[in-house]
Amino acid sequence: MSKQVKTNVMRILDRAKIEYEALEYPHGNEAVEGNEVAVLMGQNPDTVFKTLVVRGKSGEYYVFDIPVNTTLNLKKAAKVVGEKSIEMTHVKDLKKICGYERGNVSPLGMRGSFVTVFDESALSFERIYISAGKIGTQVCVNPVEIIKLINARTSGIV
Secondary structure: OOOOOOOHHHHHHHHOOOOOEEEEOOOOOOOOOHHHHHHHHOOOHHHEEEEEEEEEOOOOEEEEEEEOOOOOOHHHHHHHOOOOOEEEOOHHHHHHHHOOOOOOOOOOOOOOOOEEEEEHHHHHOOOEEEEEEEOOEEEEEOHHHHHHHOOOEEEOOO
């Protein structure tokens, strides 16, 4: 059995002394849709969170984490961050904005510091799954610890 390579996300969790479990799923070197990730890992899709990067009318970028089986309510999300409106960031722009590409965006270890909001449903679970910053790898973590670590907010955004 080969040793798992640590991602930047895992190193951040280690430094913060936050317990996590790393899980891998088959991916063929391609991004896998969130619901499929939950199925491949055998997990409840309500506990598997996807990280979305949006741009506000002001030009500022924001990060939202929501369950993979839901859709971000752009109007609610805009209101939460005090923007008139927001729009999804184009996939081709993700790498230069946050340092991640589609399929491996994580709320941890981004290139910049962004206002981050988790859907309040995350607090309903002792553990949630977020991207480990690498396609095919997720980390299972305590949502309260992650939210505190990155100074994120929670709100009903789906």
